[in-house]
Amino acid sequence: MTASPTINLLIAEDEEHLGLVLQKELSRLGNHVVLVHDGQAALEAAGETDFDVALIDIMMPKMTGIDLCHFLHESYPDTVIIVESAMTEIHYAIEALRHGAFDYITKPYTLAEVQAAVERALHHRLLLTSSKQYDRRLEELVSARTDEVHEASSTLSAALKSLALTKQSTLSALAVALETRDVDSPGHSERVVAYCKRLGIMLELGSVDMAALEQAALIHDIGKIAVPDSILMKKGPLNEQELVHMRRHVDFSLRIMRGMDLVDGTREIVAQHHERLDGGGYPKALSADKILIGARILAVADAFDAMTSERRYDSTRTFESAIDELRRCSGTQFDPRVVDALTRVPVDRWREIGHAATKMRAAAQDRDRIKAASLHAAETH
Numbered sequence: 339m340t341a342s343p344t345i346n347l348l349i350a351e352d353e354e355h356l357g358l359v360l361q362k363e364l365s366r367l368g369n370h371v372v373l374v375h376d377g378q379a380a381l382e383a384a385g386e387t388d389f390d391v392a393l394i395d396i397m398m399p400k401m402t403g404i405d406l407c408h409f410l411h412e413s414y415p416d417t418v419i420i421v422e423s424a425m426t427e428i429h430y431a432i433e434a435l436r437h438g439a440f441d442y443i444t445k446p447y448t449l450a451e452v453q454a455a456v457e458r459a460l461h462h463r464l465l466l467t468s469s470k471q472y473d474r475r476l477e478e479l480v481s482a483r484t485d486e487v488h489e490a491s492s493t494l495s496a497a498l499k500s501l502a503l504t505k506q507s508t509l510s511a512l513a514v515a516l517e518t519r520d521v522d523s524p525g526h527s528e529r530v531v532a533y534c535k536r537l538g539i540m541l542e543l544g545s546v547d548m549a550a551l552e553q554a555a556l557i558h559d560i561g562k563i564a565v566p567d568s569i570l571m572k573k574g575p576l577n578e579q580e581l582v583h584m585r586r587h588v589d590f591s592l593r594i595m596r597g598m599d600l601v602d603g604t605r606e607i608v609a610q611h612h613e614r615l616d617g618g619g620y621p622k623a624l625s626a627d628k629i630l631i632g633a634r635i636l637a638v639a640d641a642f643d644a645m646t647s648e649r650r651y652d653s654t655r656t657f658e659s660a661i662d663e664l665r666r667c668s669g670t671q672f673d674p675r676v677v678d679a680l681t682r683v684p685v686d687r688w689r690e691i692g693h694a695a696t697k698m699r700a701a702a703q704d705r706d707r708i709k710a711a712s713l714h715a716a717e718t719h
């Protein structure tokens with residue numbers, strides 16, 4: 339047996355002489371051996387020392403070895419128990435195994451047999467300990483990895499959120515850039531987005547189509563940036579040549595969008611927002627079933643806001659009159675399903691939606707101005 343000063347042995351043996359011999363011999367091998375003579379004393383000793391192995395006699399006063407096995411195993415499951423019994427008591431030994439003993443030796447035994455049994459018990463204890471350590475390590479590992487995954491996923495969702503915000507603010511900045519040329523009334527893009535969202539919900543668009551519609555609505559006319567002022571700012575109707583030029587804004591928009599990371603379908607909606615149901619639109623004169631639902635919605639929302647907020651020609655219509663005009667063009671220029679959806683919403687609700695979008699846009703501009711001013715102050719400080 340490999341002697342180790344860290345091995346703690348408990349011997350519960352009522353035959354005093356035998357107990358002393360065992361204690362002496364096992365101590366000589368470098369073990370720390372505690373000898374007791376009954377079950378009660380064994381339990382008390384176990385409460386004070388963490389025993390690696392307990393060698394228990396089955397026949398003892400006060401408490402049988404079987405009961406002691408049971409209590410020891412319940413309270414100190416890491417202590418490996420060996421019972422010793424006479425050949426005639428072998429059924430007790432088997433009973434003890436059922437109550438948590440690991441092994442048994444039969445009397446009379448040699449010291450070598452006891453040493454071999456203790457060694458087996460120690461080996462078992464080592465396996466038990468390392469298996470528990472392994473389980474503990476595994477639990478720690480799983481918990482650490484779970485934390486890492488949670489952390490990574492929250493970092494990822496924060497990054498995606500920030501990316502989405504950055505993308506959105508870039509698109510908004512483009513919309514604002516267009517407004518600086520006084521093409522549309524302030525907040526036109528944001529109101530068109532708000533109207534599109536409401537109509538998209540009513541027409542039960544899926545989440546990707548909704549996202550594409552929203553992005554397309556925000557930058558639908560960005561290509562007008564490339565249209566000459568003489569055409570863009572012209573008061574009164576455009577001549578044929580000017581119209582051709584103006585209509586090229588769709589193509590310019592698509593060119594500007596080329597380098598952008600946009601939701602699938604956004605480009606197609608922008609490309610088709612001037613197509614008409616009757617095939618009389620531009621740039622491709624697509625007919626009804628070739629026009630995407632997103633483009634049909636955008637066409638209605640765009641015209642609705644243009645009619646109700648246009649400033650340059652002092653030709654602003656009331657919401658009621660704009661709805662009448664959309665109804666008049668339903669089935670020819672506009673998709674009747676979209677116009678129907680629009681008419682199902684009370685006029686006052688459209689007014690509120692439009693106001694809210696304009697206010698949000700103004701608040702965002704204020705925030706940007708304050709941010710720019712504080713950045714400027716920090717730089718010049």
Ligand SMILES: [Fe+2]
Nearest residue numbers: 558559611612
């Ligand atoms: Fe347009």
Ligand SMILES: [Fe+2]
Nearest residue numbers: 526558559640
């Ligand atoms: Fe527009």
